[in-house]
Structure formats: C-alpha cells, structure tokens
Amino acid sequence: MPRRKRPYLHTLLTGALLMSGAAACTAANSGTPLPVAISVDAAADRHPISPLIYGINFGTPAVLQDLRVPVNRSGGNSASAYNWRIDARNAGKDWYFESVAVNPADINEQFGERFVALTQAAGATPIVTIPMLGRVAKLGPARETLASFSIAKYGPQPNRDVNGHADAGNGVAAGGKPIDGNDANDASTPDDPQNEQARVADLVKRFGGASGGGVRYYALDNEPSLWHINHRDVHPTGAHASEVASKVIAYSRAVKSADPHAQIVAPEEWGWPGYFYSGFDQQYAADHGLDHTPDRAGETQGMPYVPWLLAQWKAAGHPVDVFSLHFYPQGGEYAESGGADSQAVALMRNRSTRDLWDPNYKDPTWINSVVALIPLMRRWVDTYYYPGTLIGITEYNWGGGTLMNGATAQADVLGIFGREGLDIATRWGTLDPSMPVYKAFKLYRNYDGNGAAFGATSVAASANDPDTVSAFAALRERDHALTLVVINKQLDRPADAAVALGHFAPSGVAETWQLADNRLLRLPNARYRDGTLRASLPAQSVTLFVLRGAEAHQE
Known part of the structure; x- marks a missing residue:
C-alpha cells in the first residue's frame, strides 16, 4: 500500500x-537563443560539498x-x-489506518x-x-490486517478499503464528523523508549x-x-x-x-x-x-x-x-x-x-x-x-518527475544544496531510470556509468537570472578538473552561454555531457580559450562541462 x-x-x-x-x-x-553571461571563479567561495x-x-x-x-x-x-x-x-491516514504485515x-x-x-x-x-508516537502496529493471530476504524465496530463510513481490508473505514462518521473515542487497542499496542x-x-x-x-x-x-x-x-x-x-x-x-x-x-x-x-x-x-x-x-x-x-x-x-x-x-x-x-x-x-x-x-x-x-x-x-x-x-520533492522541467528543477536543487553547504538531503518519491529526474541525479553522481561525478569542492559560479539559467561549479580532487553544471530552465527557448573562467586554465578542452529530451548523452568536446567557454544550451536541459585545461588534456 x-x-x-x-x-x-x-x-x-x-x-x-x-x-x-x-x-x-x-x-x-521566441526561438532566438537567450544570451546568458555566467561567471566562474575557481579560487572564490571554496568549501567542501x-x-x-x-x-x-x-x-x-x-x-x-x-x-x-x-x-x-x-x-x-x-x-x-x-x-x-x-x-x-x-x-495511518495514508491507507485507512490499517495495521498490516510488511511485504x-x-x-x-x-x-x-x-x-x-x-x-x-x-x-x-x-x-x-x-x-x-507511543503506539505501534499490531496484527491478528494469523498476522491478519487490523483496522483502527472497523466498520463492523464503529458503523458505516463514507470511504473504506474496497481493494483490501473491506472492514477498514476512513474514520469518518456519517455527516463528515471524525469518529472520536475509538479504542487504540484495536490495531495498535503501546511502545516506549x-x-x-x-x-x-x-x-x-x-x-x-x-x-x-x-x-x-x-x-x-x-x-x-x-x-x-x-x-x-x-x-x-x-x-x-x-x-x-x-x-x-x-x-x-x-x-x-x-x-x-x-x-x-x-x-x-x-x-x-x-x-x-x-x-x-x-x-x-x-x-x-x-x-x-x-x-x-x-x-x-x-x-x-x-x-x-x-x-x-x-x-x-x-x-x-x-x-x-x-x-x-x-x-x-x-x-x-x-x-x-x-x-x-x-x-x-x-x-x-x-x-x-x-x-x-x-x-x-x-x-x-x-x-x-x-x-x-x-x-x-x-x-x-x-x-x-x-x-x-x-x-x-519539486515534482515533475517524468518531465524535463522536473529534471531541471532537481538539478538546480542538488546544485543549491552543494553551494549553500547543506549537510544531508534525501529526496522523497520513486526514482527509476526512465525518469528525467533520475538522470539529473546521475549527471551529478555517475554520468559516465563508471563513477565519474561532479566535484566535491564548491567554487563560485553565478548567472544573471537563475530563474532562467543557473550554474554551479566544483573542483574535483582526483584529476583537478573543474566541473560546471549549467541548467537552462526555459520551457521553449535555447540559450547561448558565455562562461567567464577565473583562476583556472585559460584555454583547453571541456568534456561535455548533456541531459535533454530525457536522454543523457556525451556530446563532442568543447574547446575554450582566453578564459571563456561558449556553449549553446537547448531549452529544458542540464549540461555538465568537465574542464581540465590544455596541459591536462592532450588529444
């Protein structure tokens, strides 16, 4: 249930x-790309994620x-x-106040x-x-389900579990008034420290x-x-x-x-x-x-x-x-x-x-x-x-689990958690590989299927309007790469991003991974020079750039 x-x-x-x-x-x-200026400073606002x-x-x-x-x-x-x-x-209220054996x-x-x-x-x-709470579930002699608001005991109720334990009502009496004075021992037993x-x-x-x-x-x-x-x-x-x-x-x-x-x-x-x-x-x-x-x-x-x-x-x-x-x-x-x-x-x-x-x-x-x-x-x-x-x-949970709009929000949330110094977070709700939000997690945690991930040291990254395009950056210890996530939240407009890179190699190659149309793909490498990375971002997309600098990446 x-x-x-x-x-x-x-x-x-x-x-x-x-x-x-x-x-x-x-x-x-408009189909005309939105020009976006993003600033990254690899020496500023450093802290562990x-x-x-x-x-x-x-x-x-x-x-x-x-x-x-x-x-x-x-x-x-x-x-x-x-x-x-x-x-x-x-x-509890989630399913007719039923005590059930765990599946x-x-x-x-x-x-x-x-x-x-x-x-x-x-x-x-x-x-x-x-x-x-002070009370926990109990079961019948043969581990059968018990109801806190038994219809047989407390009378007709406007809603009941028609697909399971039919005696379980929703705890509401005729006229819409909650049933008071039920016996807590019907479906629970005392609990203590x-x-x-x-x-x-x-x-x-x-x-x-x-x-x-x-x-x-x-x-x-x-x-x-x-x-x-x-x-x-x-x-x-x-x-x-x-x-x-x-x-x-x-x-x-x-x-x-x-x-x-x-x-x-x-x-x-x-x-x-x-x-x-x-x-x-x-x-x-x-x-x-x-x-x-x-x-x-x-x-x-x-x-x-x-x-x-x-x-x-x-x-x-x-x-x-x-x-x-x-x-x-x-x-x-x-x-x-x-x-x-x-x-x-x-x-x-x-x-x-x-x-x-x-x-x-x-x-x-x-x-x-x-x-x-x-x-x-x-x-x-x-x-x-x-x-x-x-x-x-x-x-x-920011919703939209089956939508790219939900994926861009989830990617934004994960970036915010790291930038703002949150210590623990656990998303509520189903995740499976078919979902765009699943792929948003994967972009941060295992984008290549071999354990490659977003960096663990947050650094400064900012965009002029985070409601349309947001950006997050972090350094990766094992290879000293600068990882940059850029999220185009716009529903139907691409963006042309110009990323100014501070305190990092002024030229080099950026390995590029992108989540768009519910597909997470590796794109051709992007070259950057003179401290600027330029990229076109589809509407409702999340793009990860892995920058290593010219001296660290020889083709």
Whole structure:
C-alpha cells in the first residue's frame, strides 16, 4: 500500500494563513537563443560539498548502486508506527489506518533489518526511523490486517478499503464528523523508549555499532506536529511542544544507550507551519486562527516552535546530532501523479527553488514569506543549539518527475544544496531510470556509468537570472578538473552561454555531457580559450562541462 505524501497541508490552517495564487508568468516564446553571461571563479567561495546531499528515500539496491547514492532513508508515516518485533506497520491516514504485515518484496515497506541489509549491500548508509508516537502496529493471530476504524465496530463510513481490508473505514462518521473515542487497542499496542532501545541493540548485534559499520543515523519519528492528522486513531490531540521536546530527549538517550556513537536526526518536521507552531497549536489554529495559540503563549513563551525545541535540547545536553526538516514547494509543483502540469506550475517550479536559499525571494503562495530555508536552518542551530551542527532536509520533492522541467528543477536543487553547504538531503518519491529526474541525479553522481561525478569542492559560479539559467561549479580532487553544471530552465527557448573562467586554465578542452529530451548523452568536446567557454544550451536541459585545461588534456 502506498504511503501518500500530502504537500498541501495548509488546509489544516484554513482561515489562519494568507492564501494567494502563484503569480502568472509568461515564458519567452521566441526561438532566438537567450544570451546568458555566467561567471566562474575557481579560487572564490571554496568549501567542501557533503556527499550526503545526494540521498534518497527507499532506494532499491539497483538504484542505489547506479546513482552511487550515499544515504538511504526509511521514513514516512508508516515508520511512526512500525513494530520491529513483528515486522508490521500502521499506515495511518495514508491507507485507512490499517495495521498490516510488511511485504518483504516491497522496498517501500522496509523499516527494519531488511532495509539496513539491502542498503548496506548497495554501498549506501541507512537512516532508520525510530517511532516516538507511543503506539505501534499490531496484527491478528494469523498476522491478519487490523483496522483502527472497523466498520463492523464503529458503523458505516463514507470511504473504506474496497481493494483490501473491506472492514477498514476512513474514520469518518456519517455527516463528515471524525469518529472520536475509538479504542487504540484495536490495531495498535503501546511502545516506549525501552522497546526502541532493544530494537537498536538488536541492530547493533546484527550489524555492529555506528562506529563499526552498523547503522549510523537514527531519525526520531516523522512529522510529529501532524500526528493528530496522520495518526489520529492513536494520537487525536495535536502534540504539545513539550511532548516533542521531552520525547526526543528520552528516545535519543535510549538509542545512545544501545549505541553511544549513533547520530540522532530530528525533529523531522513537515513544512512551514510545522517550523513555527506545535501540533497542538496547528490543530487549534484550524478552528481559531493563529492569534493567541496556546503553546506559543504558554509552553514556548512566545518563541517559534522549532527554535524553542533546539533551546530545550541544548539545555538537556546534546541529544540531537543532525537538525532535520522537510520541505515541499506549495505552488502546485509537487504532485504524486507525476503527469504533465500547466505552464504556470512549470514556471513556478523554475523559480521556487529560491525558497532554499534566497533572502530576497518572498514565496508567493500561502506561505507569503521569505523562506531561505538553508540559511534559516543554519541560523537556528547557531543561535539556539550548537554552532556548526549538521543540518539536513530529509524529505523534499519539486515534482515533475517524468518531465524535463522536473529534471531541471532537481538539478538546480542538488546544485543549491552543494553551494549553500547543506549537510544531508534525501529526496522523497520513486526514482527509476526512465525518469528525467533520475538522470539529473546521475549527471551529478555517475554520468559516465563508471563513477565519474561532479566535484566535491564548491567554487563560485553565478548567472544573471537563475530563474532562467543557473550554474554551479566544483573542483574535483582526483584529476583537478573543474566541473560546471549549467541548467537552462526555459520551457521553449535555447540559450547561448558565455562562461567567464577565473583562476583556472585559460584555454583547453571541456568534456561535455548533456541531459535533454530525457536522454543523457556525451556530446563532442568543447574547446575554450582566453578564459571563456561558449556553449549553446537547448531549452529544458542540464549540461555538465568537465574542464581540465590544455596541459591536462592532450588529444
């Protein structure tokens, strides 16, 4: 059963947040190439690029190996209620609040030892999610599926699982009112830090500790400020800030008691409101608005939710090693269907990657604010926790997975992660070799099929309008090559790029690889001279240049 990701969760704050449509934008329809000036300085803004930014969620061994994926996360709503003792999960709101036995053949249902073994066999590092919800799945005597909102027990419901467990309803009574007072024991059993400590101890016994090749990263649950929506069968009241703060401390101590070198990843919050308001306040705001929210007024003494969590954790010692959030653009860019979308959405996708970095970009959707997420995360840990703490975006997806527009956005996102100094990132959603976004990953990680990759030391690269054409550059240590990714995001217009190269060989040959029309191909080498590389870039394309200089590349 799929775990459905819901990007438009602003509906839970109806009337509380400003709603606005994405501004319409008209693409250039001219076939005349757009002249673009790009500047690269191989001596400026040098810093390491973390290899962990190229991670994914639930990657198959084949995908992990082909894309040389460094980190593979097992997360999502089912992870919040995974019972490691019986290998069962509860899907929550994603699928009729059913507790089901894990299907060993489906990578998307792996949360335990099987996930670790498959990930490590493919050369990647696993991120295992530890539930903090307080209850986990249980099964019937013969491992049969159980329903939290049984139709036989709670009466007719407007929607039920017609293709699976027919007794499982959607938890809504006649008239549209949610069913209250269901028995949590119907499909779940209590869980606590001691049980999860035993789980980590079991993983250590099988795979070794974090310092000896075992599981290194443990994420503490998944989007806890949405428990009252995604897991309302067992947690109908929104989580208070104090509950999440104390649970992270308790479960971190449990994990580290079993493996002192384990790295804790938290709080795994879902999106913009989940950064500033607790689950209790989000639930309250759905009915009363954001004025005078109880947790903000009482528990956090006026502080935003996530910064307050960081301050509480610092006061408790050092329970969190990686500060992690989730982010999905909210202008229609991400849609699970993966089909074609409108020109307006495509243009929004081109520019909304600015939400990751640009302090001058005000998100035009209901967010209605400057996001600049990576600098914001860095500022929060430096101010409220320990400066230099690793920061991660463990769920994101810019949509358009089957479209070249999605590939140009994904390539842009990966470039931004490296340039802005993010430490860990794992993309949410299916990846397979037929998809343009898959090839965007491959261009950075294994463009020639033999392990050749984008460089590991970021250097300065800029274009005059990153909404149309963006550029990212990095030096590669093994051969001292300068790798340059240039992305033409324009929907139907080519670009003529003039790349000014500073502090690098003024002339030479650039090996050229290009993703266009969902094909990743090697093109003829491009020569550059007098410190300038000139190239024609098709509409909706990603081009990688590998520059070694004349003295390093003799034909």
